[in-house]
Amino acid sequence: MTVNFTPTQILAGIGVLLVLVAVWRYSARKARRAADAARASSRVVSLASRVLLTGAGFVGVQWLVLAHVHNPTLVLVVLGVPDLIAAYVLTRAVTVTSMDTTSTGASRRRGGGRR
Template identity: 55%
Template structure:
């Protein structure tokens, strides 16, 4: 079985193959961008969860010490002061940009 293809048909076939390759690569790029966006959203949600958990833990410990009267003023000061330090640390970390999400480059050469 032999095929008799004209140059126009051969050129059209190559064009279709190139179009399919272009669509496939565009879909892969779109999927990678969606995955990066989802990863960034999950990172933010994870940070929010850790901050809320820490705040709940701090409030719980303070509530226990305040409702059960302690004989020592130093204990009350420690229970109110130390969590304030932890809270300020957590807030500083939450509000500080520590990484830059830059697009990946192919190769390791310099620009």
């Protein structure tokens, strides 16, 4: 059994293969973008839950000390330590320490993945 292809059939087959590869690459990129977006949104939710949990812990300890302890030094410590922690975190958050040059595209790798 012999298979004979005409040049037109060979070119059509190569064209179909190229289209399949292009569609496959496009779908892989789209899936990667969707996964990155899902990761970014889960980071926001995770951060928000940690902030709320820590804030609830601070409020609970402050309420206990203010309601049941009449030592002014302890009250000042309980009210002052969370303020110092918040000031430290906010100062670090708004302080620029370096320039991010990866977003310009000059140092991006082809393929978009880690290597």
